Amino acid sequence: MILSVECNILNDVSSYLTENNHLFKSCPISIYGVIELNRRLLFLSFNSTKKNYLGLLACGALFLCGCIAGTVAAGFIDDGTKLNEYITGYLSIFLNDTSPKLSLLASLANNFKYHLTALFLGFSVIGVFILPLLSAVRGFFLSFSAAAIIRLLGSKGILLTLALFGVNTLITIPCFFILSVSAFSASLYLLRLVFSKNLKNVVSPFNSRFFINCGICLIVLIISALIDTYLAPYLISNAVSHI
Numbered sequence: 372m373i374l375s376v377e378c379n380i381l382n383d384v385s386s387y388l389t390e391n392n393h394l395f396k397s398c399p400i401s402i403y404g405v406i407e408l409n410r411r412l413l414f415l416s417f418n419s420t421k422k423n424y425l426g427l428l429a430c431g432a433l434f435l436c437g438c439i440a441g442t443v444a445a446g447f448i449d450d451g452t453k454l455n456e457y458i459t460g461y462l463s464i465f466l467n468d469t470s471p472k473l474s475l476l477a478s479l480a481n482n483f484k485y486h487l488t489a490l491f492l493g494f495s496v497i498g499v500f501i502l503p504l505l506s507a508v509r510g511f512f513l514s515f516s517a518a519a520i521i522r523l524l525g526s527k528g529i530l531l532t533l534a535l536f537g538v539n540t541l542i543t544i545p546c547f548f549i550l551s552v553s554a555f556s557a558s559l560y561l562l563r564l565v566f567s568k569n570l571k572n573v574v575s576p577f578n579s580r581f582f583i584n585c586g587i588c589l590i591v592l593i594i595s596a597l598i599d600t601y602l603a604p605y606l607i608s609n610a611v612s613h614i
Contacts, residue, residue, distance in 0.1 A: 426555030430506040430548060437510025444511075445518035458523055478596035482543060485509050486550050486592060490585065493554025496562045502555050509547060513540065527613070534610035538603070542595040546588040553584050 489505060492498035517536050521528040556576040 437507035441515030498558030
């Protein structure tokens, strides 16, 4: 449910952001910055033995940049946009005691989409470059959705934002970083196998720790999907009743 709301919010404002392309005048500079960051990270990766810290730095920095960009972009939303109509209609559903529930399968799909994408990128040499960008996208979508609600509802939207994203974020974001960092190390390992001539110190990241991390995150994400399916609607209904 949580990520479904997030996706609907982003779909409703996509046309607005496209029309107001002045928000993206700095994109060439941002793109150059990302390319330069990836170049430097690639150079460091071939000269560093602490690749987990490198992956955490890359993904964490881009996630933070995405959060900042999403928050800033939400500040340009007008009250008369389709987003306002969507949120009003969404709140009316809970006010009428007809709280919608996603199926467990839909909740699982919503919770796993970013994490599985990150994991699959770990089995590709391009994952080193794509994973930080995926982190930026995740940060942008999350912060934009939360900031947009607060932008339109004011202080009354804080409780609703916490109900929508609070529990889910506390559970899924740590799992996302664990999998992203593990996938970054795996992708970097494959990249070094392809391009590096000195393979004496190359240690495979596909060890027991890698698969244990994946297993723990799998269990945690399933729990998160159960919460989204059976608990989140009641948290949201309670938050809506205070608006």
